[in-house]
Amino acid sequence: MAGKLTDADLKPVAGGGLLDRRLLLKGGIVLASAQAAASSLSAADTKAASPIEPSDPPWLHATGGPFTGYGTPSKFEKYVVRNIGGNRTPAGDGVSWTPLEDLEGIVTPSGLHFERHHDGVPDIDPALHRLVIHGLVRKPLEFKIDDLLRYPMQSRFLFIECGGNSNAGWHSEPIQRPVGAFHGLVSCSEWTGVPLSILLDEAGVDSAASWVIAEGADAGLLNVSLPLSKLTDDAMLGLYQNGERLRPENGYPLRLIVPGWEGITNVKWLRRLHVADQPAMTRNETAKYTELLPSGKARMFTFVMDAKSLITSPSPGQKMYGANVYEIRGLAWSGRGKIAKVEVSADGGKTWAEAHLQDPVLAQCFTRFRAPWAWDGKPAVLKSRATDETGYVQPERDVLVKERGREGYFHYNAIVCWAVDEDGEITHVYA
Amino acid sequence: MSTLRHIAVVIALVAPFGVARAADGGNVVAPRLGKPMTAAEVTAWNRTIFPDGRGLPPGHGTAEEGRILYAEKCARCHGAHGEGATAEDLIGAPTPPTREDPNKTIGAYWPFATTIFDFISRSMPPAAPGSLSADETYAITAYLLAANNVISQDDDMNDKTLPKVEMPNRNGFIWIDVKKPK
Numbered sequence: 100m101a102g103k104l105t106d107a108d109l110k111p112v113a114g115g116g117l118l119d120r121r122l123l124l125k126g127g128i129v130l131a132s133a134q135a136a137a138s139s140l141s142a143a144d145t146k147a148a149s150p151i152e153p154s155d156p157p158w159l160h161a162t163g164g165p166f167t168g169y170g171t172p173s174k175f176e177k178y179v180v181r182n183i184g185g186n187r188t189p190a191g192d193g194v195s196w197t198p199l200e201d202l203e204g205i206v207t208p209s210g211l212h213f214e215r216h217h218d219g220v221p222d223i224d225p226a227l228h229r230l231v232i233h234g235l236v237r238k239p240l241e242f243k244i245d246d247l248l249r250y251p252m253q254s255r256f257l258f259i260e261c262g263g264n265s266n267a268g269w270h271s272e273p274i275q276r277p278v279g280a281f282h283g284l285v286s287c288s289e290w291t292g293v294p295l296s297i298l299l300d301e302a303g304v305d306s307a308a309s310w311v312i313a314e315g316a317d318a319g320l321l322n323v324s325l326p327l328s329k330l331t332d333d334a335m336l337g338l339y340q341n342g343e344r345l346r347p348e349n350g351y352p353l354r355l356i357v358p359g360w361e362g363i364t365n366v367k368w369l370r371r372l373h374v375a376d377q378p379a380m381t382r383n384e385t386a387k388y389t390e391l392l393p394s395g396k397a398r399m400f401t402f403v404m405d406a407k408s409l410i411t412s413p414s415p416g417q418k419m420y421g422a423n424v425y426e427i428r429g430l431a432w433s434g435r436g437k438i439a440k441v442e443v444s445a446d447g448g449k450t451w452a453e454a455h456l457q458d459p460v461l462a463q464c465f466t467r468f469r470a471p472w473a474w475d476g477k478p479a480v481l482k483s484r485a486t487d488e489t490g491y492v493q494p495e496r497d498v499l500v501k502e503r504g505r506e507g508y509f510h511y512n513a514i515v516c517w518a519v520d521e522d523g524e525i526t527h528v529y530a
Numbered sequence: 531m532s533t534l535r536h537i538a539v540v541i542a543l544v545a546p547f548g549v550a551r552a553a554d555g556g557n558v559v560a561p562r563l564g565k566p567m568t569a570a571e572v573t574a575w576n577r578t579i580f581p582d583g584r585g586l587p588p589g590h591g592t593a594e595e596g597r598i599l600y601a602e603k604c605a606r607c608h609g610a611h612g613e614g615a616t617a618e619d620l621i622g623a624p625t626p627p628t629r630e631d632p633n634k635t636i637g638a639y640w641p642f643a644t645t646i647f648d649f650i651s652r653s654m655p656p657a658a659p660g661s662l663s664a665d666e667t668y669a670i671t672a673y674l675l676a677a678n679n680v681i682s683q684d685d686d687m688n689d690k691t692l693p694k695v696e697m698p699n700r701n702g703f704i705w706i707d708v709k710k711p712k
Binding site: 189217218231233238239241243250298301302314319321322371373375379380381382385391395400402403506 | 567
């Protein structure tokens, strides 16, 4: 069947030229993709004494570079970096965004995982780091990192998303930035570590306990309260990220991993778990990470990250090169489980076509979606809409704003909308 | 479950490993490597302060003492009158947070007074967290509460009075992903 496309195959299944997602499986269609304006250096940019013929480049005729202890990306990819922003005084308080538009698949390289630090990245000697569990337990316990490395482990591919991700969506005017610098406080890794239930069991949790206050070893001693039930259900003590020990900026030597819950609960540099019968009402669960509603009341303990999706290509900052068949590419995720369906629209949401979900589709993990699109070169408005396995459907922006107002700051997960004009320029719009 | 737990405990007495309950309901054989802590060790580690005042250290302070400390150690980032500068505002009118230009400062938004003491003692000032004494922290907390019109100028703040301070927005929060106990 590959290569044997009929006219019927190329008949749009939704407005604006969206094609059947099954075309992607037939393998018979060559799709263009939107290009980043200047995401990588090309040979044309580097000065060469004489023109180099791609049929016979110089690297065919000399020994290549040396072995390296730890590899780094090609120098031609040096623009693919985290976008550092929001720094105030002091420099340790701020964020860096994952460049979602430059990445493919579902795993974020560890060095590009987003960051949100409140008082810098501590330089922790693992030999001097301890995890203590105390409070409403039979036996308060202290663990060394070397000890934790001897416990049974598990691995899970999980996204971590900052509760404040995408907050520019609340602005009255659509922000014009690459998708990563708008929605890139989310990343996805393979996390490996010890199920927390094992250590809580060892300490012997008292039946009166219902909360655990987790504290990190950064300069701000960041702490948050979490319901015990979630921690015994599926939380883990993360020691490895994407196969290697955690990076310092991701919590080395130990962080809490709380699947599907907002980033702040995945406490980095974890040093202490205080088992208790109530939350501590810390600053980061009262003054911050709560969402003020139009009524004047605020939502609190909004832990779960609701389903969200966005189109990473084409996206603002990239360009389309004329009428052609394109592949719409994007990411979807939900804190409540697996992504069940992603639909895309090329006519601003009037009609929708189902996108192809690339394997694997895992709970609380990035899911990569793709949809073939025959762009006719006329203005179009692209949207994606995720539905998760609980039946939750990602809301339109006006619906979310009507329900929550615009002062909540956290947990913005509305449908994202890109307008493509005749020149192939892409802008963020509210539509 | 209780039987499994029982087995785990019994084994722990005779062997340095145990059978722990895994999240999926199965059992995991795990070593038991945690070092038991003495009460003194727990005290040295414990930095939690609860809204009911548990965990607050002894000490006290008033707004007037706090005003001087604030000017010296905090105003640079939070503004001479707490109006905000490179860091957020800390002082505002204790009006309820409303739809128009909501005020989320201490008097208007924070539900518990203990949170102020806790956050300052663990996180502020950013270049030297933990450098303030308990008395200094009570004093700055008193200053911020008085400047937000929550307490009066000469109220002494200590481990008994601070948890009793009634914050204007105490009942302004709805618990979403956890059921609020009655």
